[in-house]
Amino acid sequence: MSVATSEPLEVSSPAEKAAAKRRRAAAKRVRDARDRLTSSTGTRPAFDYELLRLFAQNRQSGSLVILLLVGSIGFLSSLWTGATGAVIWTLAALMIHVAIIVSCRQFLAEPPANVDVRRWRLRFVILDLFFGLAWMFQLLQPVGVSESSGTFNLFVMLLVVAVSSMLASSLPIAVLAATAPVTIAVTLNFVFDGTMHGYVLAAMAITAHSYFVLLAYRLYSSTLATLEARAEKDALIGELEQAKAKSDEARGRAESANIAKSRFLAQMSHELRTPLNAILGFSEVMKNEIFGPHAVAVYKEYSADIHNSGVHLLNLINEILDLSRIEAGRYELNEEAVSLVQVVEDCHHLLKLRAKNRDIAIHEVYEPDMPRIWGDERAARQICLNLLSNAIKFTPQGGEVWLKVGWTAAGGQYISVKDNGPGIPDDEIPIVLASFGQGSNAIKSAEQGAGLGLPIAKSLVDLHGGSFVLKSQLRAGTEVVVTFPPERVMSALAPFAEAPAIAAPPMVGGPSTHDDRMRSGKRSIFSIGPS
Numbered sequence: 001m002s003v004a005t006s007e008p009l010e011v012s013s014p015a016e017k018a019a020a021k022r023r024r025a026a027a028k029r030v031r032d033a034r035d036r037l038t039s040s041t042g043t044r045p046a047f048d049y050e051l052l053r054l055f056a057q058n059r060q061s062g063s064l065v066i067l068l069l070v071g072s073i074g075f076l077s078s079l080w081t082g083a084t085g086a087v088i089w090t091l092a093a094l095m096i097h098v099a100i101i102v103s104c105r106q107f108l109a110e111p112p113a114n115v116d117v118r119r120w121r122l123r124f125v126i127l128d129l130f131f132g133l134a135w136m137f138q139l140l141q142p143v144g145v146s147e148s149s150g151t152f153n154l155f156v157m158l159l160v161v162a163v164s165s166m167l168a169s170s171l172p173i174a175v176l177a178a179t180a181p182v183t184i185a186v187t188l189n190f191v192f193d194g195t196m197h198g199y200v201l202a203a204m205a206i207t208a209h210s211y212f213v214l215l216a217y218r219l220y221s222s223t224l225a226t227l228e229a230r231a232e233k234d235a236l237i238g239e240l241e242q243a244k245a246k247s248d249e250a251r252g253r254a255e256s257a258n259i260a261k262s263r264f265l266a267q268m269s270h271e272l273r274t275p276l277n278a279i280l281g282f283s284e285v286m287k288n289e290i291f292g293p294h295a296v297a298v299y300k301e302y303s304a305d306i307h308n309s310g311v312h313l314l315n316l317i318n319e320i321l322d323l324s325r326i327e328a329g330r331y332e333l334n335e336e337a338v339s340l341v342q343v344v345e346d347c348h349h350l351l352k353l354r355a356k357n358r359d360i361a362i363h364e365v366y367e368p369d370m371p372r373i374w375g376d377e378r379a380a381r382q383i384c385l386n387l388l389s390n391a392i393k394f395t396p397q398g399g400e401v402w403l404k405v406g407w408t409a410a411g412g413q414y415i416s417v418k419d420n421g422p423g424i425p426d427d428e429i430p431i432v433l434a435s436f437g438q439g440s441n442a443i444k445s446a447e448q449g450a451g452l453g454l455p456i457a458k459s460l461v462d463l464h465g466g467s468f469v470l471k472s473q474l475r476a477g478t479e480v481v482v483t484f485p486p487e488r489v490m491s492a493l494a495p496f497a498e499a500p501a502i503a504a505p506p507m508v509g510g511p512s513t514h515d516d517r518m519r520s521g522k523r524s525i526f527s528i529g530p531s
Contacts, residue, residue, distance in 0.1 A: 047227050048117045054170040054223065055124060056104035062167045063101050069163060070094055073156055077138065093134045100127045128168060129177040135160050136181035150190060150201050157186040158208055165212040169219035183209040276314050283307040319452040323435060326459040333376040333463060337490060340373060340405050340413055341366050347384040348403060351392060359397045367406040373413055373488045379460040386453035387417040387480050395421040411486035418479040424472040433458060
């Protein structure tokens with residue numbers, strides 16, 4: 001019952017899926033536009049914080065490199081400019097670097113909810129500008145008039161620009177603040193030289209600076225794309241978790257309602273059958289005129305109609321109760337040794353008259369020497385009756401039905417019921433296997449049932465650990481194959497060996513007749529001690 005009502009709820013039409021996809025895309029565009037309007041950099045506010053956090057982490061991780069760079073350049077410049085100027089510049093650069101590191105640590109220690117992104121971005125840009133100005137003052141000091149001075153300045157500029165571009169790539173404006181003063185200082189030195197060699201070096205400095213700025217921007221774009229992908233992934237995971245939570249909640253409610261329904265129907269067995277038994281009993285008495293004939297003959301026909309309707313209703317209630325017990329997990333198998341061939345023959349015998357009235361021929365194909373299986377005989381009988389009655393019901397007059405019992409390739413046993421009826425369309429097979437599901441042929445047929453025969457048979461097969469396969473083709477027929485696993489096949493037991501006869505000891509002077517010898521043998525078996 002629950003399968004028939006729940007399956008349509010789980011299937012969405014393509015139009016509904018497309019509409020849901022459009023709604024998600026529109027919501028994403030609105031969210032992105034709102035984030036860009038509230039951000040000072042054109043990105044999401046969450047991205048602004050993440051970019052600043054990456055900047056602070058990169059500056060902290062590269063602090064040792066900056067210390068070595070400042071110390072090396074200070075030592076080399078002292079060879080030309082003197083120790084005093086080099087020490088003063090080195091201390092000033094180190095102080096600015098320490099201020100940057102302290103600010104980065106303060107930023108990382110502050111809770112994200114309390115961070116003022118604009119204030120911290122401005123602070124980092126100003127500190128990087130001071131750092132760039134410190135390098136500019138160093139390079140504006142002429143280190144000599146020789147050609148080596150230009151090479152030294154260009155070398156220092158490349159180092160500063162490369163390191164700053166890598167460390168501050170997540171904050172592009174900080175890259176410009178730290179590298180532009182250095183490039184400007186070196187370029188002015190080369191231009192003021194007034195030689196072609198100086199002009200070439202100035203052009204090389206500007207080109208190198210442009211390259212590193214472009215590289216830093218590409219790193220920034222890659223970082224931003226990574227953050228966007230991670231945000232989309234997190235948003236998708238959040239949506240999936242919410243959908244899963246809603247689905248689990250809905251499934252829990254459906255399962256609870258289904259269990260409550262199944263328990264209610266299973267407990268109503270006595271209450272529903274008791275009045276039906278009275279109706280069936282009294283209508284049968286009236287139908288058979290046990291207490292005398294009716295004064296009006298039509299009453300006998302009415303009594304027969306009441307009895308037949310009661311029998312149909314009782315069968316329907318029994319099917320509903322059986323299915324409810326199975327769904328509630330209260331159906332217990334009374335397992336014993338069962339012969340599938342005998343069960344199928346009994347079912348054939350029960351439904352032979354119905355098939356004969358419809359001029360339907362039933363053919364039996366059984367493999368010889370089939371051993372018994374360990375299962376519930378009542379369940380196996382109900383499986384076969386449901387399948388065979390469906391085959392007879394939907395096979396046209398003059399049709400044929402084949403009953404087969406045999407071995408499977410894995411060593412199990414199977415029951416096959418095949419007919420040459422109208423068949424079932426492929427899209428209706430899940431419907432007929434659902435509780436109360438009926439295909440188009442069943443709706444058009446005059447003998448409509450409750451749609452519980454196949455679901456009950458499938459559930460009983462599942463309880464035995466078997467498989468239920470329905471194969472059908474329009475205008476060719478339908479075949480249902482029920483398979484029982486090899487674990488349920490009982491192997492033939494070897495006969496017990498007879499115990500060897502115990503020979504009686506010879507008797508001297510004893511009885512010699514046949515009766516005396518028999519009495520002597522009995523006495524030796526049942527008596528203890530001499531007689």
